[in-house]
Amino acid sequence: MPELSEVETMVRGLRPAICGRSLRRIEVLDRSLLHGCSARRLAGAGRGATVSEVVRRGKWVVVTLADHRGIIVIQPRMTGGFWIKKPEQTNHIRLVFHLDKPRAMIWYCDTRRLGRISWFASAEEAAEGFSQSHGPDALEITRQELGARLSRTGRGIKPALMDQKLLAGIGNIYADEVLHMARIHPERAANALSAVMIDRLHTAIQTVLERAICLEGSSFDGAYRTVLGLEGGFLAENSVYGRESLPCRACSEPIVKTRIAGLIGRPTYFCPRCQKPR
């Protein structure tokens, strides 16, 4: 679902459709997604503003308005996503960007309404808000920084990788995929990884996330779609997530689905042969 690779795919899809365009208005269909800003303020900031930039920070979509009209931040969380053509299902539309000259629309849909939309007065305020709850981006962190941060916690490596304050962008699916590629057991203590393991982990993070971006992310159960409503292709070639009992692509051992400490309710998939606890 919207983890780093899916949000990056969204942002890449949004850019050509919205950058440089002027907004006629921003229509808020569900105020409960707004956090720290009123619908009036958001509408006021958007009316007549030009979109200068759309970037990803962690799992945030950050839309910059030109001429100091502020920054709109959308966190798609579980089921949020953008459409640059009219979505088939219209009952989950929560926000609409109305563009001018030529007129067009960009829809933000969110079935479960867990997403959040906020507005910051300046880039500095947005950056401040982000850094309060986020560490370095998973695609930008150096091997040294990754090792240093992991060495400071005794939690399991999987919950550590999913901690946005430690490292921004990785969620449940890619944590499993990365750990399988790095051949590390998900419950191994983060501060008990060898230097070689940190090397493999750092490489796996870059490799898995970049590959998933190439394939436009992971779709299942009708949840995540690209801005054109297409499914991402990553889960057609992934290693462990959702592959319970299927043979490991590396060693043929059946993949195990389990639950681990520090991650209530969420499933963890791993290969018991490639990923030994010690």
Next chain:
DNA sequence: CGGTTACCCTGGATGC
């Protein structure tokens, strides 16, 4: 403060 858990939400799948 580090670490863990409940809860927010909805819809599709599953169970009886």
Next chain:
DNA sequence: TGCATCCAGGGTAACC
């Protein structure tokens, strides 16, 4: 057929 229960994954507040 109908109704209850479970499950998903991201993030935050509350707790020990």
